[in-house]
Amino acid sequence: MDAEKNRIKDLPKVERPREKLIKYGPEKLSNSELLAIILRSGTKKENVVELASKILKRFTVEKLPHLTFDELRNFYGLGPVKSYEIIACFELGKRLLKDKKAEVYLKPKDVWEELKDLRDNKKEHFVVFYLDSRNQEIKREIISVGSLNANLVHPREVFEPAVRNLSAQIIVAHNHPSGDPEPSEDDLEITKRLVESGKILGIEVADHVIIARNGFLSFKEKELL
Known part of the structure; x- marks a missing residue:
């Protein structure tokens, strides 16, 4: 039960990243809030936004897309499922960026x-x-x-x-x-x-x-x- 107390829906409504995204759009969210939406839940000791902030403080947003499964899994609070989800999200971003670079503009x-x-x-x-x-x-x-x-x-x-x-x-x-x-x-x-x-x-x-x-x-x- 305790592990479930720090989910996004347990935060005050004005602090919930999902609600902020719906109301203001993704560009208005911080990096921690965007990552929190992917993570969905925190740990026994910290809510999901705090966990996301801790991850970004440790790895930085620039390094996060390049981390291996083992590097993510070994970070306290992540585990295998969240690690796979983070890797999958960033892989989609990499593929989109690759497609953009492949675009041909006739100069x-x-x-x-x-x-x-x-x-x-x-x-x-x-x-x-x-x-x-x-x-x-x-x-x-x-x-x-x-x-x-x-x-x-x-x-x-x-x-x-x-x-x-x-x-x-x-x-x-x-x-x-x-x-x-x-x-x-x-x-x-x-x-x-x-x-x-x-x-x-x-x-x-x-x-x-x-x-x-x-x-x-x-x-x-x-x-x-």
């Missing part, structure tokens, strides 16, 4: 490299990269070929494939046969129209990259979006 230089065949092309090509919510490319399409102007590139042609493929964002790009990557008035106007249309549809225009023979220009880097 302006990547676009320039991907479209290297257009650097010396005598005709302007307007290309759209369609990306998913993890910034990974779903597909790409050439929307138009020829002299680029605001009337030639219509938002409908750009966003129709985005809607069809459930794209979260797009990167648009086109080449300048002149070799000068500086944007023209038409380039600025087209980009403005696409950004406005994207906001209505909930699809972000992440960048507009102009491809030239000896370099490129990113609207995002130049703060032109």
